[in-house]
Amino acid sequence: MHTQPTPRADRERGQILVLFALGLVAMVAMVGLVLDGGDTYAQRRDQQNGADLASLAGANAYLNTYVDTGSIGSATSAARSAALAAATTNGYPHGGDIAVTATVNLLSAGAEVKVDITKPHENSFARVMGFERWDVGVTATAETGAIDTGVGAAPWIMNINAFRGNGTPKYDKDNPIAFGEANGDYPVSGEDLAWTDFNGSNNVNTNEVDRIIRGENVVTATVGFDQYIGQHNQGNHTALYPTVNSHLAGKDVPIPIVGSCPAGSPEPDGCFKGWAMFHVIGASGGSDKTITGYFLGNFIRQPLSVGACTAAMQAAGTCGRIPDSAFGAYAVRLTN
16 A cells, blocks of 8 residues: 655655755765865964065075175165065065065174965855855065074172283183182182173072073073172072083083173272183182183173163164174074
Protein backbone atom coordinates (compact mmCIF):
# COMPACT_ATOMS: atom_id res chain seq x y z
CA MET A 1 0.00 0.00 0.00
CA HIS A 2 1.39 3.38 -1.04
CA THR A 3 1.08 6.25 1.45
CA GLN A 4 1.25 9.91 0.61
CA PRO A 5 3.46 12.25 2.64
CA THR A 6 1.58 14.31 5.12
CA PRO A 7 1.71 18.11 5.04
CA ARG A 8 3.57 17.99 8.37
CA ALA A 9 6.28 15.76 6.88
CA ASP A 10 6.67 18.17 3.96
CA ARG A 11 7.08 21.07 6.37
CA GLU A 12 9.74 19.23 8.40
CA ARG A 13 11.60 18.28 5.23
CA GLY A 14 11.55 21.95 4.12
CA GLN A 15 12.85 23.12 7.51
CA ILE A 16 15.72 20.65 7.32
CA LEU A 17 16.68 21.95 3.89
CA VAL A 18 16.66 25.54 5.17
CA LEU A 19 18.77 24.63 8.21
CA PHE A 20 21.16 22.65 6.02
CA ALA A 21 21.53 25.59 3.64
CA LEU A 22 22.17 28.01 6.52
CA GLY A 23 24.66 25.60 8.08
CA LEU A 24 26.43 25.16 4.77
CA VAL A 25 26.75 28.93 4.36
CA ALA A 26 28.14 29.23 7.91
CA MET A 27 30.64 26.42 7.31
CA VAL A 28 31.77 27.95 4.01
CA ALA A 29 32.14 31.31 5.76
CA MET A 30 34.20 29.80 8.59
CA VAL A 31 36.43 27.91 6.17
CA GLY A 32 36.75 31.08 4.13
CA LEU A 33 37.83 33.10 7.17
CA VAL A 34 40.42 30.47 8.04
CA LEU A 35 41.82 30.23 4.50
CA ASP A 36 41.77 33.97 3.84
CA GLY A 37 43.11 34.63 7.33
CA GLY A 38 46.06 32.33 6.72
CA ASP A 39 46.74 33.93 3.37
CA THR A 40 46.54 37.36 5.03
CA TYR A 41 49.11 36.29 7.61
CA ALA A 42 51.46 35.16 4.83
CA GLN A 43 50.99 38.50 3.06
CA ARG A 44 51.65 40.39 6.28
CA ARG A 45 54.86 38.45 6.88
CA ASP A 46 56.05 39.24 3.36
CA GLN A 47 55.13 42.92 3.80
CA GLN A 48 56.99 43.02 7.13
CA ASN A 49 60.11 41.65 5.47
CA GLY A 50 59.79 44.32 2.80
CA ALA A 51 59.37 47.07 5.39
CA ASP A 52 62.32 45.79 7.45
CA LEU A 53 64.61 45.77 4.42
CA ALA A 54 63.38 49.19 3.30
CA SER A 55 63.98 50.82 6.68
CA LEU A 56 67.45 49.28 6.91
CA ALA A 57 68.25 50.49 3.39
CA GLY A 58 67.11 53.98 4.35
CA ALA A 59 69.16 54.04 7.56
CA ASN A 60 72.23 52.76 5.75
CA ALA A 61 71.81 55.44 3.06
CA TYR A 62 71.54 58.13 5.73
CA LEU A 63 74.78 56.97 7.35
CA ASN A 64 76.74 56.69 4.11
CA THR A 65 75.50 60.00 2.72
CA TYR A 66 76.16 61.90 5.94
CA VAL A 67 79.67 60.46 6.24
CA ASP A 68 80.37 61.40 2.60
CA THR A 69 78.80 64.87 2.57
CA GLY A 70 78.30 66.01 6.16
CA SER A 71 74.87 67.27 5.05
CA ILE A 72 71.81 66.35 7.09
CA GLY A 73 69.51 67.45 4.28
CA SER A 74 71.26 65.27 1.70
CA ALA A 75 71.33 62.33 4.10
CA THR A 76 67.61 62.69 4.85
CA SER A 77 66.71 62.82 1.15
CA ALA A 78 68.93 59.83 0.37
CA ALA A 79 67.37 57.84 3.21
CA ARG A 80 63.83 58.39 1.94
CA SER A 81 64.77 57.56 -1.64
CA ALA A 82 66.65 54.41 -0.65
CA ALA A 83 63.79 53.20 1.56
CA LEU A 84 61.18 53.66 -1.18
CA ALA A 85 63.46 52.05 -3.78
CA ALA A 86 64.05 49.04 -1.53
CA ALA A 87 60.31 48.66 -0.94
CA THR A 88 59.74 48.72 -4.70
CA THR A 89 62.48 46.16 -5.31
CA ASN A 90 60.83 43.84 -2.80
CA GLY A 91 57.44 44.06 -4.46
CA TYR A 92 55.85 47.07 -2.78
CA PRO A 93 55.97 50.13 -5.05
CA HIS A 94 54.06 53.15 -3.81
CA GLY A 95 50.94 53.82 -5.88
CA GLY A 96 47.55 52.40 -6.70
CA ASP A 97 46.31 50.15 -3.89
CA ILE A 98 49.75 50.07 -2.21
CA ALA A 99 50.72 52.90 0.16
CA VAL A 100 54.38 53.17 1.19
CA THR A 101 55.69 56.00 3.36
CA ALA A 102 59.26 56.59 4.53
CA THR A 103 59.76 59.00 7.42
CA VAL A 104 63.15 60.17 8.69
CA ASN A 105 63.33 61.32 12.33
CA LEU A 106 66.52 62.99 13.50
CA LEU A 107 68.10 61.77 16.75
CA SER A 108 70.70 63.29 19.02
CA ALA A 109 73.51 61.46 17.22
CA GLY A 110 72.02 59.97 14.08
CA ALA A 111 68.59 59.28 12.63
CA GLU A 112 65.84 56.68 12.44
CA VAL A 113 63.97 55.68 9.30
CA LYS A 114 60.39 54.48 9.68
CA VAL A 115 58.68 52.67 6.80
CA ASP A 116 54.93 51.96 6.67
CA ILE A 117 53.44 49.66 4.03
CA THR A 118 49.69 49.18 3.55
CA LYS A 119 48.22 46.84 0.92
CA PRO A 120 44.73 45.33 0.66
CA HIS A 121 44.27 41.59 0.78
CA GLU A 122 41.86 40.37 -1.88
CA ASN A 123 39.70 37.72 -0.21
CA SER A 124 38.30 34.61 -1.87
CA PHE A 125 36.00 32.75 0.50
CA ALA A 126 35.39 35.56 2.99
CA ARG A 127 33.45 37.36 0.25
CA VAL A 128 30.51 35.16 1.25
CA MET A 129 30.30 37.21 4.45
CA GLY A 130 30.74 40.49 2.64
CA PHE A 131 34.49 40.91 3.20
CA GLU A 132 35.77 41.42 -0.32
CA ARG A 133 39.09 42.80 0.97
CA TRP A 134 40.79 44.13 4.07
CA ASP A 135 43.89 46.26 4.51
CA VAL A 136 47.12 44.80 5.80
CA GLY A 137 49.49 47.33 7.37
CA VAL A 138 53.03 46.92 8.75
CA THR A 139 55.67 49.22 10.22
CA ALA A 140 59.44 48.92 10.57
CA THR A 141 61.97 51.31 12.09
CA ALA A 142 65.75 51.25 11.69
CA GLU A 143 68.23 53.46 13.51
CA THR A 144 71.69 54.59 12.54
CA GLY A 145 74.43 56.53 14.27
CA ALA A 146 77.75 56.25 16.01
CA ILE A 147 78.25 53.37 18.40
CA ASP A 148 78.58 55.32 21.62
CA THR A 149 77.11 52.92 24.15
CA GLY A 150 79.41 51.05 26.51
CA VAL A 151 78.22 47.46 26.53
CA GLY A 152 79.76 45.47 29.36
CA ALA A 153 81.15 48.60 30.98
CA ALA A 154 83.26 48.03 34.07
CA PRO A 155 81.50 49.17 37.26
CA TRP A 156 84.15 51.61 38.35
CA ILE A 157 84.95 55.19 37.42
CA MET A 158 88.31 56.83 36.79
CA ASN A 159 89.45 60.43 36.74
CA ILE A 160 89.88 62.71 33.75
CA ASN A 161 93.30 63.70 35.07
CA ALA A 162 94.54 60.31 33.87
CA PHE A 163 94.59 62.01 30.44
CA ARG A 164 96.53 64.91 29.01
CA GLY A 165 94.85 68.01 27.66
CA ASN A 166 94.75 66.56 24.14
CA GLY A 167 92.98 63.44 25.38
CA THR A 168 95.94 61.05 25.21
CA PRO A 169 96.36 58.74 28.22
CA LYS A 170 99.16 59.22 30.73
CA TYR A 171 99.02 55.51 31.53
CA ASP A 172 99.20 53.48 28.34
CA LYS A 173 100.62 50.07 27.42
CA ASP A 174 104.15 51.31 28.06
CA ASN A 175 103.23 52.76 31.44
CA PRO A 176 100.67 50.60 33.28
CA ILE A 177 100.08 51.34 36.97
CA ALA A 178 98.05 50.13 39.93
CA PHE A 179 95.03 52.45 40.26
CA GLY A 180 93.40 52.96 43.65
CA GLU A 181 94.80 55.91 45.54
CA ALA A 182 91.86 56.72 47.82
CA ASN A 183 88.88 54.52 46.88
CA GLY A 184 86.34 57.09 48.03
CA ASP A 185 83.03 58.20 46.58
CA TYR A 186 84.79 59.31 43.39
CA PRO A 187 88.38 59.25 42.09
CA VAL A 188 90.35 62.25 43.33
CA SER A 189 93.30 61.96 40.95
CA GLY A 190 94.44 60.39 37.71
CA GLU A 191 95.71 57.37 39.65
CA ASP A 192 92.52 56.76 41.61
CA LEU A 193 89.27 54.88 41.02
CA ALA A 194 85.89 54.42 42.70
CA TRP A 195 83.07 51.93 42.29
CA THR A 196 79.77 52.74 40.62
CA ASP A 197 76.41 51.14 39.89
CA PHE A 198 75.76 53.81 37.20
CA ASN A 199 72.96 55.21 39.33
CA GLY A 200 74.59 58.01 41.29
CA SER A 201 71.62 58.60 43.55
CA ASN A 202 72.08 55.83 46.11
CA ASN A 203 74.70 53.90 48.04
CA VAL A 204 76.74 51.44 46.01
CA ASN A 205 76.18 47.88 47.23
CA THR A 206 79.06 45.36 47.13
CA ASN A 207 76.85 42.43 46.12
CA GLU A 208 75.23 44.47 43.35
CA VAL A 209 78.57 45.48 41.83
CA ASP A 210 79.92 41.95 42.27
CA ARG A 211 77.04 40.64 40.12
CA ILE A 212 77.75 43.31 37.48
CA ILE A 213 81.37 42.16 37.24
CA ARG A 214 80.31 38.52 36.95
CA GLY A 215 77.78 39.40 34.24
CA GLU A 216 74.84 38.27 36.36
CA ASN A 217 73.44 41.80 36.65
CA VAL A 218 73.36 43.53 33.26
CA VAL A 219 72.94 47.27 33.80
CA THR A 220 71.36 49.37 31.06
CA ALA A 221 71.74 53.02 31.91
CA THR A 222 71.82 56.20 29.88
CA VAL A 223 74.25 58.61 31.48
CA GLY A 224 74.30 62.27 30.52
CA PHE A 225 77.18 64.71 30.57
CA ASP A 226 77.95 66.07 34.04
CA GLN A 227 75.68 63.49 35.68
CA TYR A 228 77.03 62.29 39.04
CA ILE A 229 77.71 58.53 39.05
CA GLY A 230 79.92 58.16 42.11
CA GLN A 231 79.18 56.57 45.46
CA HIS A 232 77.54 58.00 48.57
CA ASN A 233 78.90 55.64 51.20
CA GLN A 234 82.72 55.92 50.91
CA GLY A 235 82.88 52.18 50.26
CA ASN A 236 86.21 50.48 49.62
CA HIS A 237 84.42 47.22 48.75
CA THR A 238 87.52 45.10 49.33
CA ALA A 239 85.71 41.93 48.28
CA LEU A 240 85.30 43.23 44.71
CA TYR A 241 89.00 43.16 43.79
CA PRO A 242 89.31 39.35 43.72
CA THR A 243 86.17 39.25 41.55
CA VAL A 244 87.75 41.69 39.09
CA ASN A 245 90.92 39.60 39.05
CA SER A 246 88.97 36.41 38.37
CA HIS A 247 86.55 37.72 35.74
CA LEU A 248 88.17 40.71 34.04
CA ALA A 249 91.94 40.16 34.13
CA GLY A 250 93.28 40.22 30.59
CA LYS A 251 90.15 41.85 29.17
CA ASP A 252 89.44 45.22 27.58
CA VAL A 253 86.51 47.14 29.10
CA PRO A 254 84.99 50.58 28.59
CA ILE A 255 85.41 52.81 31.64
CA PRO A 256 83.34 55.90 32.51
CA ILE A 257 85.59 58.91 33.05
CA VAL A 258 84.53 61.55 35.57
CA GLY A 259 85.66 64.99 36.65
CA SER A 260 84.53 68.17 38.36
CA CYS A 261 80.79 68.71 38.61
CA PRO A 262 79.20 71.96 37.41
CA ALA A 263 78.46 74.82 39.80
CA GLY A 264 75.42 74.19 41.94
CA SER A 265 75.76 70.40 41.91
CA PRO A 266 75.42 68.64 45.28
CA GLU A 267 78.75 66.87 44.67
CA PRO A 268 82.07 68.57 43.81
CA ASP A 269 83.40 65.76 41.63
CA GLY A 270 82.44 62.40 40.14
CA CYS A 271 80.40 63.74 37.21
CA PHE A 272 80.45 61.92 33.87
CA LYS A 273 82.70 63.39 31.16
CA GLY A 274 83.10 60.57 28.65
CA TRP A 275 84.62 57.12 28.00
CA ALA A 276 87.93 55.38 27.55
CA MET A 277 88.87 51.78 26.85
CA PHE A 278 90.91 50.14 29.60
CA HIS A 279 92.93 46.91 29.66
CA VAL A 280 92.76 45.09 33.00
CA ILE A 281 96.02 43.34 33.92
CA GLY A 282 94.86 42.24 37.36
CA ALA A 283 93.48 43.35 40.72
CA SER A 284 94.56 43.04 44.34
CA GLY A 285 92.35 43.32 47.42
CA GLY A 286 93.40 43.15 51.04
CA SER A 287 95.40 46.19 52.03
CA ASP A 288 96.20 47.08 48.40
CA LYS A 289 92.73 47.67 46.91
CA THR A 290 94.09 48.36 43.44
CA ILE A 291 93.33 47.49 39.83
CA THR A 292 96.39 47.35 37.59
CA GLY A 293 96.10 48.18 33.92
CA TYR A 294 96.37 50.83 31.24
CA PHE A 295 94.27 52.80 28.78
CA LEU A 296 94.06 51.53 25.23
CA GLY A 297 93.18 54.82 23.60
CA ASN A 298 92.34 58.46 24.03
CA PHE A 299 89.62 59.88 26.22
CA ILE A 300 86.49 60.44 24.14
CA ARG A 301 83.89 62.97 25.15
CA GLN A 302 80.77 61.14 23.98
CA PRO A 303 77.28 60.50 25.32
CA LEU A 304 76.36 56.94 26.15
CA SER A 305 73.46 56.31 23.80
CA VAL A 306 71.70 57.56 20.70
CA GLY A 307 68.57 59.27 21.93
CA ALA A 308 65.77 61.61 20.97
CA CYS A 309 66.48 65.06 19.65
CA THR A 310 65.65 67.59 22.36
CA ALA A 311 64.11 71.00 21.79
CA ALA A 312 67.41 72.65 22.67
CA MET A 313 69.24 70.52 20.10
CA GLN A 314 66.61 71.35 17.50
CA ALA A 315 67.10 75.04 18.16
CA ALA A 316 70.86 74.63 17.85
CA GLY A 317 70.49 72.68 14.62
CA THR A 318 72.60 69.76 15.85
CA CYS A 319 70.02 66.98 15.46
CA GLY A 320 70.89 64.27 12.96
CA ARG A 321 74.64 64.73 13.05
CA ILE A 322 76.72 61.58 13.35
CA PRO A 323 79.84 62.23 15.45
CA ASP A 324 83.00 60.16 15.45
CA SER A 325 82.35 56.91 17.26
CA ALA A 326 83.93 56.51 20.67
CA PHE A 327 84.41 52.84 19.88
CA GLY A 328 85.50 53.26 16.27
CA ALA A 329 82.33 51.94 14.62
CA TYR A 330 78.85 52.84 13.44
CA ALA A 331 75.57 51.00 13.66
CA VAL A 332 72.52 50.35 11.49
CA ARG A 333 69.94 48.27 13.32
CA LEU A 334 66.25 47.47 13.41
CA THR A 335 64.55 48.86 16.49
CA ASN A 336 60.94 48.04 15.62
